[in-house]
Amino acid sequence: MITKQRPPVIQVQNLVKRFGNFIANDNLNFDVAQGEIFGFLGANGAGKTTAIKILCGLMTPTSGQISVAGFDVYRQTDQIKKQIGYMSQKFSMYEDLTVKENFQFYGGIYGLSNIVIRERTAEMLDKLQMSGIKNKTLNEIPLGWKQKLAFSVAMIHRPLIVFLDEPTGGVDPITRRQFWEMIYEAANNGITVFVTTHYMDEAEYCERVSIMVDGRIEALDTPKNLREQQGVSSMNEVFIKLARKQNLNNG
Amino acid sequence: MRTILFILQKEFRQIFRDRTMLPIILVVPMVQLLILSYTATFELKNTRLAIIDQDHSVSSRSLNRKFEGSPFFSMVDGLITYDEGMEMLKRSKADQILVIESDLDYHIGRSEKAGLLLVTNAINGSAASLMNAYALAIINDFGKEVQKEMYPNLPKVMPIHIEVRHWYNPQLDYKTYMVPGILVLLVTLIGMFLSGMNIVKEKEFGTIEQINVTPIKKYQFMIGKLLPFWFIAMFELLFGLGFAALVFNIHIVGSLPLLLGVASVYLLVVLGFGLLVSTITETMQQAMFVSWFFLVIFILMSGLFTPAESMPDWAQWLNRINPIAYFIQINRMIMLKGSSFSDFADQFYALVVYAFVIFSLAVWRYRKVA
Structure with a gap:
């Protein structure tokens, strides 16, 4: 297994998160290795976003041992936050600031020097071929472009791990493809990518995929192994089979 | 930082x-x-006053002129009866009505007590008391003149003299x-x-x-x-x-x-x-x-x-x-x-x-x- 060769950067043991009587995360166990592209799949309300929020230090778990980048999620959220990048499913850069100003602001609050901010901004915009629009405000730019910019902003401080919560929602197929190229490049540079998605074709691009159903991890393996275990030919079928099994159990 | x-x-x-x-x-x-x-502002200007003069005498006209000369009142003319006055008050065409009954001059001439009726729209209480205060000041002034005519020998100086000074907002x-x-x-x-x-x-x-x-x-x-x-x-x-x-x-x-x-x-x-x-x-x-x-x-x-x-x-x-x-x-x-x-x-x-x-x-x- 590839995971054995690289050190884990995310370690989750017995993660439980309760909201009153509702159990959003029911005893989750997984490790994510450095530089891995880890896919997090599940229907709406399966508990993906709750898990991501806990890993990012935005929410405290009810119980379990969880460490991210070697830091504990109960006590060391500030250290964790320095090591991670995050892109939420809701587009969240400032629409009334220009591209350059958004980079400058986020670079600044991560404590980068002005020179570094300027260099990285130029470098990343160059790579995106968006240098020409650096002085446009975000509300003048199409959504697909904005998503790529948001990914770059989440990477401006060169984090160890980047969390992408449904990054390609509402984006056209060409832009999605370009987006995944960016993800591969990040992983090649040793950055761990933790990504949630609805698109099953995207699940095929991940090294390993965990499938959440009703707060539990139903399956966790490489896409190839998952397809073989379930005896089907696509991730789509894997997902439907696992989700349906759960529904039958409940019914 | x-x-x-x-x-x-x-x-x-x-x-x-x-x-x-x-x-x-x-x-x-x-x-x-x-x-x-x-x-x-709570300053009152242009209170619409209807004077219902049923006396048409020297005295009532003199009182009328006093109100006309005041910057605080504008007159609503041409009303004859009390009911007409009340109607104007009801329709918000007047704020205040003053009724001078037909025996004002008669009583004054005989050095007797005379009466007036002052009706004020008091929906806004503080505005009403201001309107009353202005109207009463004019009527008192008129009363003093009448008194002077009746008793010319009364001392000219009031026993207590008050001087008012407004500070901070003169x-x-x-x-x-x-x-x-x-x-x-x-x-x-x-x-x-x-x-x-x-x-x-x-x-x-x-x-x-x-x-x-x-x-x-x-x-x-x-x-x-x-x-x-x-x-x-x-x-x-x-x-x-x-x-x-x-x-x-x-x-x-x-x-x-x-x-x-x-x-x-x-x-x-x-x-x-x-x-x-x-x-x-x-x-x-x-x-x-x-x-x-x-x-x-x-x-x-x-x-x-x-x-x-x-x-x-x-x-x-x-x-x-x-x-x-x-x-x-x-x-x-x-x-x-x-x-x-x-x-x-x-x-x-x-x-x-x-x-x-x-x-x-x-x-x-x-x-x-x-």
């Missing part, structure tokens, strides 16, 4: 890029000062009273409204989530969010003071640094309120309604329009938690009377305590929810 500067830079960029913002900062104060100062100009209060309103609106809305906007647009995953400290975020509005509100106060001096010729009598010092503490209360509102709301619409709820109560009870001293006891007690009331009081004292710190030390300390309590509460709530 550098983090805060980055936040401030971002905030000022956003504030001044907003096309509605500059008008709000510059035009709103001028409009409020101009409109409210001229219109929010022209009894209502604007002088209103302007300091309106300046407080301006500062309050900027501080409470804009600051609270600004934070909730980040919640509503989802940008706060992106901020929350950065290592930014909550205190850095709060300072970065509130400080711009502290500056803008202080600017607003200075701008308003300059405007009042130029347009209304109302110059601050007391010390400007003292006023700015009090204002800076008062703004902590107001910004704390804005922050608190932002922690209990999710959208700008909610924030607006919650802010307005408190603002309307605070403003109406503050003594801006009506003297707080004449409110019922429970209202005066409630006013102890009304920051606007404190600052209006202090601002009027500094601007109009030139009061020094010791004159309003109690109110000032109340504001300090208030600032401390509300800010702690807001910060505590903020840490818990955001």
Whole structure:
């Protein structure tokens, strides 16, 4: 297994998160290795976003041992936050600031020097071929472009791990493809990518995929192994089979 | 420190890029000062008076002329009966009717007691008593003249002579009273409204989530969010003071640094309120309604329009938690009377305590929810 060769950067043991009587995360166990592209799949309300929020230090778990980048999620959220990048499913850069100003602001609050901010901004915009629009405000730019910019902003401080919560929602197929190229490049540079998605074709691009159903991890393996275990030919079928099994159990 | 500067830079960029913002900062104060100062007045001019003269005598005409000559009354002519007068009152064509019955001259001629009937629309009680006071002053004057004619030998000098002097606002100009209060309103609106809305906007647009995953400290975020509005509100106060001096010729009598010092503490209360509102709301619409709820109560009870001293006891007690009331009081004292710190030390300390309590509460709530 590839995971054995690289050190884990995310370690989750017995993660439980309760909201009153509702159990959003029911005893989750997984490790994510450095530089891995880890896919997090599940229907709406399966508990993906709750898990991501806990890993990012935005929410405290009810119980379990969880460490991210070697830091504990109960006590060391500030250290964790320095090591991670995050892109939420809701587009969240400032629409009334220009591209350059958004980079400058986020670079600044991560404590980068002005020179570094300027260099990285130029470098990343160059790579995106968006240098020409650096002085446009975000509300003048199409959504697909904005998503790529948001990914770059989440990477401006060169984090160890980047969390992408449904990054390609509402984006056209060409832009999605370009987006995944960016993800591969990040992983090649040793950055761990933790990504949630609805698109099953995207699940095929991940090294390993965990499938959440009703707060539990139903399956966790490489896409190839998952397809073989379930005896089907696509991730789509894997997902439907696992989700349906759960529904039958409940019914 | 550098983090805060980055936040401030971002905030000022956003504030001044907003096309509605500059008008709000510059035009709103001028409009409020101009409109409210001229219109929010209890001075009575042009009371519409219908005199129903059923006597048509020398005496009644003399009384008529006295009212016609007064700047406070404008006459509603041509009414003959009491019922006609009441009809005009009912249809709001007249504010007051004076009925002179047909025996006025007869009684005066015989040196007997004569009567008049004065009917006033008293829907607005304080306006009614003012109208009555003006009308009675004229009638008394008339009465004295009649008396003089009847008893020419009466001593000319009244036993007690009263000299009245009006201090601090010698022209009894209502604007002088209103302007300091309106300046407080301006500062309050900027501080409470804009600051609270600004934070909730980040919640509503989802940008706060992106901020929350950065290592930014909550205190850095709060300072970065509130400080711009502290500056803008202080600017607003200075701008308003300059405007009042130029347009209304109302110059601050007391010390400007003292006023700015009090204002800076008062703004902590107001910004704390804005922050608190932002922690209990999710959208700008909610924030607006919650802010307005408190603002309307605070403003109406503050003594801006009506003297707080004449409110019922429970209202005066409630006013102890009304920051606007404190600052209006202090601002009027500094601007109009030139009061020094010791004159309003109690109110000032109340504001300090208030600032401390509300800010702690807001910060505590903020840490818990955001």
